[in-house]
Amino acid sequence: MNITIYQNSINNELLKPLKTEYINRIKKYCNINIQNEIFSIQNKQYVIRISKKSNTISSIDFADKISSILTSGYSNIVFLTGDIISSHEDFEISVTKLKTSYEMEIIMLLEQIYRAFKINNNEVYHK
Known part of the structure; x- marks a missing residue:
């Protein structure tokens, strides 16, 4: 399984270690990468928009x-953040x-993805 997060090209150096930490944790469960470029939808990609206007779950x-x-x-699975069209x-x-x-939204998304894998694998996740 592959997860790609498309983000605006914002890179806060203070948040970079936290982003790297979650990416490394998620890599235990799937391939994950974060891109700063526009993409095209491919077959077998499920696209999720992260929007502040939507409901939380x-x-x-x-x-x-x-x-x-x-x-x-x-x-x-593709996640779109920010102004990616x-x-x-x-x-x-x-x-x-x-x-x-x-950038903080990306950190929160990474944490939720990591938590989802922990839950789906019946592993303990601290709160």
Whole structure:
């Protein structure tokens, strides 16, 4: 399974170690990368828009969504953040209702992805 996060090209050096930490944790479960470029939708990609205008969902519901996507035949999950434009989106969520930077939103998304894998693998996750 592959996860790609498309972000605006914002790189806060203070948050870089935290971003790297979560990416390394997630790599135990799947391939993950973060891109700063516009992309084209490929077959077998499930596209999730991260939008502050959307509703938040619980960690359990997010884990269920990830599991459902994987059992539906998708091998790639794409997350769109910030102002990345796409002609196709399958689902839309918010990772927080707080007013945050896009970079902090990426950290929150990475934490939710990591938590989803822990939940789906019946592993302990501290709160």
